[in-house]
Amino acid sequence: MGATASMIVQAFLSSAWVDLTPDTVAVEPLHIRYGIDGNRPDDVCASPGECSFTLRNDAACSGGVQGYYSPRHASKRTGWGYSVALRVVFTHGSATSFVTGITRSSQTATATTTGSHGLTTGDWVTMAGATQTEYNGVFQVTVTGGTTFTYTVAGSPATPATGSPTTTRAYVKFRGKVAVIDPVPGQYGPQRVHVVAYDGVYDLLEADAREIAYATNKTESEAIALVLDSAPSASQPIARSLDTGVDTFPVVFDKLGGGTKCLPLIRDLALSAGGVYFHRGDGTARLLNRHNRTLAASSYTFTNTMHGFVAPSGIDRAWNKIRVTAHPKTVSAAATDELYTKPTGDATILIASGATFELWVEFTDPNDRQTQIGGADVVTVLVGGTHYAANSAADGGGSSLTANIIATITPFASSALFSLQNIGGTAAYITVLKAIGKAVRDLGPQTAQKESTQDYGEHPLDIDLPYQSNFLLAKSYAEFIEAQFATLSGQLDSLEFIANDSGDFMTQALAREPGEAVTITEAVTGVSAVKAVVNAVEFDVGPKCWINVRWGLAPAAPWAIWQLGVAGATELGETTLLGF
Numbered sequence: 001m002g003a004t005a006s007m008i009v010q011a012f013l014s015s016a017w018v019d020l021t022p023d024t025v026a027v028e029p030l031h032i033r034y035g036i037d038g039n040r041p042d043d044v045c046a047s048p049g050e051c052s053f054t055l056r057n058d059a060a061c062s063g064g065v066q067g068y069y070s071p072r073h074a075s076k077r078t079g080w081g082y083s084v085a086l087r088v089v090f091t092h093g094s095a096t097s098f099v100t101g102i103t104r105s106s107q108t109a110t111a112t113t114t115g116s117h118g119l120t121t122g123d124w125v126t127m128a129g130a131t132q133t134e135y136n137g138v139f140q141v142t143v144t145g146g147t148t149f150t151y152t153v154a155g156s157p158a159t160p161a162t163g164s165p166t167t168t169r170a171y172v173k174f175r176g177k178v179a180v181i182d183p184v185p186g187q188y189g190p191q192r193v194h195v196v197a198y199d200g201v202y203d204l205l206e207a208d209a210r211e212i213a214y215a216t217n218k219t220e221s222e223a224i225a226l227v228l229d230s231a232p233s234a235s236q237p238i239a240r241s242l243d244t245g246v247d248t249f250p251v252v253f254d255k256l257g258g259g260t261k262c263l264p265l266i267r268d269l270a271l272s273a274g275g276v277y278f279h280r281g282d283g284t285a286r287l288l289n290r291h292n293r294t295l296a297a298s299s300y301t302f303t304n305t306m307h308g309f310v311a312p313s314g315i316d317r318a319w320n321k322i323r324v325t326a327h328p329k330t331v332s333a334a335a336t337d338e339l340y341t342k343p344t345g346d347a348t349i350l351i352a353s354g355a356t357f358e359l360w361v362e363f364t365d366p367n368d369r370q371t372q373i374g375g376a377d378v379v380t381v382l383v384g385g386t387h388y389a390a391n392s393a394a395d396g397g398g399s400s401l402t403a404n405i406i407a408t409i410t411p412f413a414s415s416a417l418f419s420l421q422n423i424g425g426t427a428a429y430i431t432v433l434k435a436i437g438k439a440v441r442d443l444g445p446q447t448a449q450k451e452s453t454q455d456y457g458e459h460p461l462d463i464d465l466p467y468q469s470n471f472l473l474a475k476s477y478a479e480f481i482e483a484q485f486a487t488l489s490g491q492l493d494s495l496e497f498i499a500n501d502s503g504d505f506m507t508q509a510l511a512r513e514p515g516e517a518v519t520i521t522e523a524v525t526g527v528s529a530v531k532a533v534v535n536a537v538e539f540d541v542g543p544k545c546w547i548n549v550r551w552g553l554a555p556a557a558p559w560a561i562w563q564l565g566v567a568g569a570t571e572l573g574e575t576t577l578l579g580f
Helices: 200-206 220-230 262-272 290-294 471-485 503-511
Strands: 005-013 016-019 030-035 047-056 085-092 097-105 108-113 124-130 137-140 142-145 148-152 163-183 192-199 215-219 239-242 248-252 276-279 284-288 298-303 308-310 321-326 329-331 337-341 356-362 368-372 374-376 388-391 405-411 415-422 428-442 446-451 460-464 494-498 517-522 527-541 547-555
Touching: 030 163, 030 276, 047 163, 047 200, 085 124, 085 503, 097 124, 108 163, 124 148, 137 148, 163 200, 163 503, 192 200, 200 262, 200 276, 215 220, 220 239, 220 248, 220 262, 220 284, 248 262, 248 329, 262 276, 298 503, 321 471, 356 428, 388 405, 405 428, 415 428, 446 471, 460 471, 494 503, 503 547
Parallel strands: 239 284, 298 517, 321 460
Antiparallel strands: 005 016, 005 085, 030 047, 030 527, 047 192, 085 163, 097 108, 097 163, 108 148, 124 137, 124 163, 142 148, 163 192, 215 248, 276 284, 308 494, 321 446, 329 428, 337 428, 356 415, 374 428, 388 428, 405 415, 494 547, 517 527, 527 547
């Protein structure tokens, strides 16, 4: 083989990263997959990534006991179980540079190398050789100079470090949480444990997005940050790299009903601005705005050197009539709209003496209760007799018990949580309950269309931008997509290669992440110097770190984008077109 790499599988057990590699069995390849599935125009958001592998579970494992990785076993490894953090780290080649010294201030270690380390902030390294073990391990660095960088260490190791420390460029190709632990039963069987971990995208797929406040004039980046902030802390990405937004949405989060999850909401926000959202291998949440996505330079050229290659072969993958829909919004002038009102005759809310009742409600249009809307400036000082009322009889008769009710409301973008406490001596029926504020309405879809004449006839595609209010931008988006997808000439499906074939291939396998571009030429299919964007990354790792790589690909920009002051990109209308 032309190139080798090393791999370690680590789990965060008992507050430290622990190496599971000695127990990782190569009976079946370790498998990694993450990124955006598919490459249609509306495939802009990652699906949950996963890592699957097998562990030894017999007495010959590193723990020396049977059942070491069985979650219910008395001899289970300390800290091992569901939801523990897991990462897979690769290194390629020998030590990048030797370290002349490591000093520490608090938890920040500063390493000085003999020559230029070639790193950039955010890169990962494997540190080794220091006598104080706290300085050794896998770390993300902050570059402070051509021969210096810092990283975070645990504890209080002696400073300066002693020994012969080295640093090697590392690549974290998966970071997630263990979700499946499946021991193979049978005392005389193979005694293996199949493990599956999912990345942070899975957490966002499960996390509710209901409790987000109404917001105005937010870019797609700012809005996605609000969604991430709203998720439970355990479901939030470990790091974020969100491009500055290029669009400002006048209104966001106006249609969040019960059951809305964070990931579909992020997808709607990214799509509405022409961006893409995914998690890198190291777990960093990444929003790539449409400008940076379009301007991505090719990182490498594959010329008839692929192990496998697929280009679309059917006209079902071509669309020449693109309809893109924007949604202008309007907000009422005064906070007088009944965003929610308890239906007449609904006698289901009975609160016992001394009890507290909580009720989630959805905002609907006062003029059409079947239409969900957003709510702004919701009145939070609730007045008895106006916003709520209570009676001793379900039909509103009997004695008034309104004075016995303490009512509060917590409003969100398109829903609210009422809390109703009965401090009286008898049970009370809630007969009136209202949420009042400004109605946020969708004025109705505005659809832009771009079409071309093709030999295959008419293939339409509809794309809805839920938070985009700018019709002219929707029009530009339709033109951009039609240019990408009207024919198959610029479309590629996937690329597959064996990383061990060469040092260049190994570097590409480990360094490339979704959102980056490569160029491909393949003689038999006639594909010539076609630039494509990596959408998804897939690894199969076998014995001796044999690595088979598959990338899902998406079309690159259909034309060069005009850029002020950039040589070769300023001939508007000749070699370039105006971006959007």
